[in-house]
Amino acid sequence: MSDVKLVVVGAAGRMGQSLIRAISEVDGAALSAAVERPGSQHLGEDSGVVAGLAANGIAITDDPLPAFAAADGVLDFTMPAASVEFAALAAQARIVHVIGTTGCSEDDEAKFDAAGRHARIIKSGNYSLGVNLLAVLVKQAAQALAASDYDIEVLEMHHRHKVDAPSGTALLLGEAAAEGRGIKLGEKSVMVREGQTGAREDGTIGFATLRGGSVVGEHSVLLAGEGETITLSHSALDRQVFSRGAVKAALWGHSQKPGRYDMIDVLGLSN
Numbered sequence: 001m002s003d004v005k006l007v008v009v010g011a012a013g014r015m016g017q018s019l020i021r022a023i024s025e026v027d028g029a030a031l032s033a034a035v036e037r038p039g040s041q042h043l044g045e046d047s048g049v050v051a052g053l054a055a056n057g058i059a060i061t062d063d064p065l066p067a068f069a070a071a072d073g074v075l076d077f078t079m080p081a082a083s084v085e086f087a088a089l090a091a092q093a094r095i096v097h098v099i100g101t102t103g104c105s106e107d108d109e110a111k112f113d114a115a116g117r118h119a120r121i122i123k124s125g126n127y128s129l130g131v132n133l134l135a136v137l138v139k140q141a142a143q144a145l146a147a148s149d150y151d152i153e154v155l156e157m158h159h160r161h162k163v164d165a166p167s168g169t170a171l172l173l174g175e176a177a178a179e180g181r182g183i184k185l186g187e188k189s190v191m192v193r194e195g196q197t198g199a200r201e202d203g204t205i206g207f208a209t210l211r212g213g214s215v216v217g218e219h220s221v222l223l224a225g226e227g228e229t230i231t232l233s234h235s236a237l238d239r240q241v242f243s244r245g246a247v248k249a250a251l252w253g254h255s256q257k258p259g260r261y262d263m264i265d266v267l268g269l270s271n
């Protein structure tokens with residue numbers, strides 16, 4: 001069988017480079033194009049060399065149209081406005097669109113849903129196996145422990161370059177906790193605390209964000225009760241855990257119908 005042809009958009013970014021390396025390691029996947037934004041200093045450079053590999057003969061381009069038309073899927077870890085545009089192009093080309101971009105608005109999400117009428121849209125705040133398994137465990141723990149007895153707080157830390165907060169993963173874990181509790185995260189989340197906040201409201205899910213250095217991704221969900229705290233946590237030590245998951249998602253998506261999916265679907269962890 002021929003390789004699944006994948007385009008990496010945002011090819012010169014931290015995740016773009018990592019994705020190019022991951023594709024080169026996976027049997028059945030091949031890099032078919034590498035795209036950066038117009039004006040990027042990397043246009044025309046060899047994408048293999050940019051990713052720290054041997055030259056692969058695929059120059060970085062700023063024209064996604066022909067790249068998408070000739071591909072089976074696109075791996076997109078860029079920024080929200082770019083991902084919305086790429087989703088529309090993926091729908092036109094009827095291909096798989098794996099979206100890792102975080103910080104997207106509700107309006108952006110509606111556009112991804114619309115693109116899912118023609119494309120296979122897979123979107124997750126975290127493509128690692130570990131975090132998706134953690135989300136399943138968080139849901140179970142939140143379900144098992146009463147809201148009146150155990151307070152849920154989500155803590156995350158990332159590198160100094162990260163531009164959105166809380167992280168997509170923190171929100172994913174918060175959603176899992178809310179699902180376990182049978183509540184809507186949007187109605188019960190406390191994203192920021194400052195000054196005279198008053199005592200903690202029962203049943204809320206709090207978030208705390210740290211930024212600094214080169215931390216790849218640290219997430220903890222604390223269930224704090226009287227006299228004990230349960231902590232469920234994940235440490236990403238290398239971006240390859242996200243990239244390998246994203247390539248796996250693209251290969252899985254290749255045999256699915258158009259629609260909207262997430263990494264829990266890809267890993268078969270939903271019950």
Ligand SMILES: NC(=O)C1=CN([C@@H]2O[C@H](COP(=O)(O)OP(=O)(O)OC[C@H]3O[C@@H](n4cnc5c(N)ncnc54)[C@H](OP(=O)(O)O)[C@@H]3O)[C@@H](O)[C@H]2O)C=CC1
Nearest residue numbers: 010013014015036037077078082100101102125126127242
């Ligand atoms: N879901 C997951 O598992 C993970 C998600 N992420 C998310 O992925 C995103 C990217 O993270 P990271 O790689 O660290 O960020 P970077 O800033 O290193 O990379 C983003 C890249 O996208 C490029 N880009 C921006 N706009 C366009 C466009 N219109 N067309 C093509 N390329 C474009 C940027 O170019 P330029 O710099 O020139 O603007 C840059 O090279 C973030 O939202 C992050 O949260 C990260 C890791 C894992």
Ligand SMILES: O=C(O)C1=N[C@H](C(=O)O)C[C@H](O)C1
Nearest residue numbers: 102125162167168169170217
């Ligand atoms: O920006 C990052 O780096 C990461 N972003 C994702 C997020 O927002 O959760 C995933 C990972 O933690 C790294």
